[in-house]
Amino acid sequence: MRLTPSIAAAALLLVSLAACGGTASETGTEAAPATSIILITPNPVGTNSFLQLGVKGAEAAAKELGASFKLYESKDPTSIAQNVDAAVRAKPTLVVGISFSFDDVFNTVPKANPGQQFLQVDSCAKDQAPNLACVSFKEHEAAYLAGVEAGLLSKSGQLGVVAALDTPFVHRWIEPFFAGAASVKPDSKGTPLYVGGSNPFSDPARAKSQAQTLTGRGVDVIAAAASGGNPGVFEAVAASGAKAFGVDVNQCALSPGNVIDNVLKNVDVAEAAAIKEIFGGKTGGVKVYGLAEGGVGVNALADDLASSGCTVADSPDVVAKVKQTRDDIVAGKITVADPLAG
Amino acid sequence: MNVFEWSFLAGVLTATAPVLLAALGGLLCQVVGVFNIALEGQLLWGAFVAVVVSDLTGSAWAGVAGAVAATVLFSALLSIPAVGLRADPIVIAVGLNLLALGLTAFLMRQIFGSGGTYSSPDLTGLPDLGELGLDVPVLREQSPLVPVALLLVVVMATWLTRSRSGLRLRAAGQHLEAAEAVGLPVAAYRHGVTLAAGALCGLAGAQLSLGNVTLFSEGMSAGRGWIAVVAVMLSGVLPYRLLLACLLFGVAEAFGFRLQGAGLPQQAADAAPYVITLAALVLAALWRRKRSHEHA
Numbered sequence: 001m002r003l004t005p006s007i008a009a010a011a012l013l014l015v016s017l018a019a020c021g022g023t024a025s026e027t028g029t030e031a032a033p034a035t036s037i038i039l040i041t042p043n044p045v046g047t048n049s050f051l052q053l054g055v056k057g058a059e060a061a062a063k064e065l066g067a068s069f070k071l072y073e074s075k076d077p078t079s080i081a082q083n084v085d086a087a088v089r090a091k092p093t094l095v096v097g098i099s100f101s102f103d104d105v106f107n108t109v110p111k112a113n114p115g116q117q118f119l120q121v122d123s124c125a126k127d128q129a130p131n132l133a134c135v136s137f138k139e140h141e142a143a144y145l146a147g148v149e150a151g152l153l154s155k156s157g158q159l160g161v162v163a164a165l166d167t168p169f170v171h172r173w174i175e176p177f178f179a180g181a182a183s184v185k186p187d188s189k190g191t192p193l194y195v196g197g198s199n200p201f202s203d204p205a206r207a208k209s210q211a212q213t214l215t216g217r218g219v220d221v222i223a224a225a226a227s228g229g230n231p232g233v234f235e236a237v238a239a240s241g242a243k244a245f246g247v248d249v250n251q252c253a254l255s256p257g258n259v260i261d262n263v264l265k266n267v268d269v270a271e272a273a274a275i276k277e278i279f280g281g282k283t284g285g286v287k288v289y290g291l292a293e294g295g296v297g298v299n300a301l302a303d304d305l306a307s308s309g310c311t312v313a314d315s316p317d318v319v320a321k322v323k324q325t326r327d328d329i330v331a332g333k334i335t336v337a338d339p340l341a342g
Numbered sequence: 343m344n345v346f347e348w349s350f351l352a353g354v355l356t357a358t359a360p361v362l363l364a365a366l367g368g369l370l371c372q373v374v375g376v377f378n379i380a381l382e383g384q385l386l387w388g389a390f391v392a393v394v395v396s397d398l399t400g401s402a403w404a405g406v407a408g409a410v411a412a413t414v415l416f417s418a419l420l421s422i423p424a425v426g427l428r429a430d431p432i433v434i435a436v437g438l439n440l441l442a443l444g445l446t447a448f449l450m451r452q453i454f455g456s457g458g459t460y461s462s463p464d465l466t467g468l469p470d471l472g473e474l475g476l477d478v479p480v481l482r483e484q485s486p487l488v489p490v491a492l493l494l495v496v497v498m499a500t501w502l503t504r505s506r507s508g509l510r511l512r513a514a515g516q517h518l519e520a521a522e523a524v525g526l527p528v529a530a531y532r533h534g535v536t537l538a539a540g541a542l543c544g545l546a547g548a549q550l551s552l553g554n555v556t557l558f559s560e561g562m563s564a565g566r567g568w569i570a571v572v573a574v575m576l577s578g579v580l581p582y583r584l585l586l587a588c589l590l591f592g593v594a595e596a597f598g599f600r601l602q603g604a605g606l607p608q609q610a611a612d613a614a615p616y617v618i619t620l621a622a623l624v625l626a627a628l629w630r631r632k633r634s635h636e637h638a
Binding site: 044045046049050086165166191194196197199202203204206208209210212213214215216217228229231232235239254255256 | 352353360451458562595604607
């Protein structure tokens with residue numbers, strides 16, 4: 001056992017190294033342009049389609065503006081803070097952070113660095129400094145549209161949602177979805193289940209069990225809002241003959257024939273627009289992107305619906321109803337209740 | 343019985359199977375006195391290799407074989423220092439758990455070119471028993487590894503109590519010096535058992551990534567290996583009691599989903615397995631204390 005202390009020290013070192021995380025990768029470093037953007041993600045980008053869109057939007061904006069672009073990927077709250085520190089020290093034109101994971105850091109860092117411009121995508125720090133701009137989305141409007149499709153296509157009138165966590169933000173994918181269904185099928189019933197556990201955003205096995213629990217109760221349309229767990233939901237509906245909805249990006253191809261549509265968030269479009277505004281001098285403030293601004297949507301509204309692989313393409317009447325509902329929401333005839341505001 | 347209840351039992355089995363297979367490995371280690379808390383890492387590693395091999399070969403059974411072989415190798419990282427060099431198995435196991443998490447994430451990027459989740463329509467999962475002709479409720483949608491896991495409980499219980507080699511193994515665990523004194527190759531037993539436990543964890547991982555679902559996602563073991571460790575501690579090294587402990591978690595999980603559907607908050611349903619763990623640990627401790635008093 002004499003080895004123990006040194007091994008323990010090595011293990012501790014390993015833990016602390018793992019916690020440091022934070023890798024930086026560079027793209028496009030041609031002779032250091034005068035302007036620059038640093039994008040920080042809360043997690044490794046990988047196949048996380050949401051973060052991929054975030055990177056795509058920032059890259060596109062940087063290219064258009066002739067700015068250099070750097071990506072800092074974080075692994076956990078500690079490495080987020082370290083990456084933000086590193087980004088601020090590099091003094092770029094703009095520091096971009098994606099998601100609510102930056103709420104805490106962006107409460108304090110922008111105030112401590114008034115000369116630096118910041119942009120937070122998909123959330124906003126509570127105590128917003130004048131040099132922090134925010135981009136947020138009305139996900140509930142898109143979820144409502146998905147609900148309309150679900151209500152029209154469900155035979156049993158029983159709907160479900162498998163969501164990652166029971167947090168206020170996640171409810172934007174739940175109640176509006178059921179409300180949309182109820183608007184076309186008043187007697188429809190909705191049941192949400194939450195993955196939870198020790199890895200709520202990446203536990204497909206649990207997500208699948210939950211979807212099976214729902215289909216076992218007669219639910220025939222399930223909206224997946226479980227991030228990495230979504231493929232598990234798709235497997236469950238494929239086996240039971242039910243249908244599912246994907247989230248954030250087009251997930252129809254992940255399980256051909258089993259996904260009706262997706263609750264889309266066009267992070268790239270909104271982020272690129274916000275970056276351009278900031279470079280143009282319009283700093284600070286909150287920019288909200290809903291159906292009207294094209295920041296959220298469903299594949300049924302997209303031009304490439306036929307090639308999207310989504311099964312809603314087979315029901316032109318449903319697509320027509322979705323388009324009409326979208327127009328009504330944009331025109332203000334229908335107001336979708338925001339669970340976050342409640 | 344209606345469909346709802348059959349599907350409940352099926353849900354319990356699905357949730358139990360990977361935990362049970364890993365716990366059987368943990369139990370074997372416990373028998374020879376190696377406290378193995380690397381089950382979580384071994385499970386994750388097995389799940390990863392199963393998906394990689396199945397993806398490369400197009401055969402789910404090749405995936406299972408690959409997972410077993412690779413996890414046996416992985417377990418050598420525990421058996422060589424812990425048994426051969428007499429280092430603290432707990433410290434090594436902690437390292438292995440971290441290693442599995444990082445290594446699978448790293449290799450995933452190397453092999454599939456991306457992190458996060460890997461799933462593909464081309465990836466073959468294990469067949470359902472229903473497809474293999476065993477079309478009975480509860481088992482219909484389970485993979486063949488589920489009955490294998492249940493069978494292994496019986497095999498292990500019989501082997502450990504009724505066979506010469508099983509009894510010797512237990513002797514080696516219960517009194518190391520005495521076993522060595524009568525000439526049992528204790529070190530060889532411990533090495534062999536730790537590697538065999540790796541094979542079981544490989545099966546557990548394959549069941550998770552090719553049986554329960556057909557995909558790999560980073561950290562998808564999601565605490566199941568730790569629950570297996572607790573099940574081993576609760577079992578008192580008795581396979582049937584181990585099965586009970588694992589089923590308890592399966593029931594807690596499947597029941598939690600249903601309670602959620604009935605309106606119980608997610609956070610409370612989430613806590614169920616851990617509350618049960620805590621209660622069971624306290625009860626087991628009290629029971630052990632009572633027994634030691636009786637001995638004294």
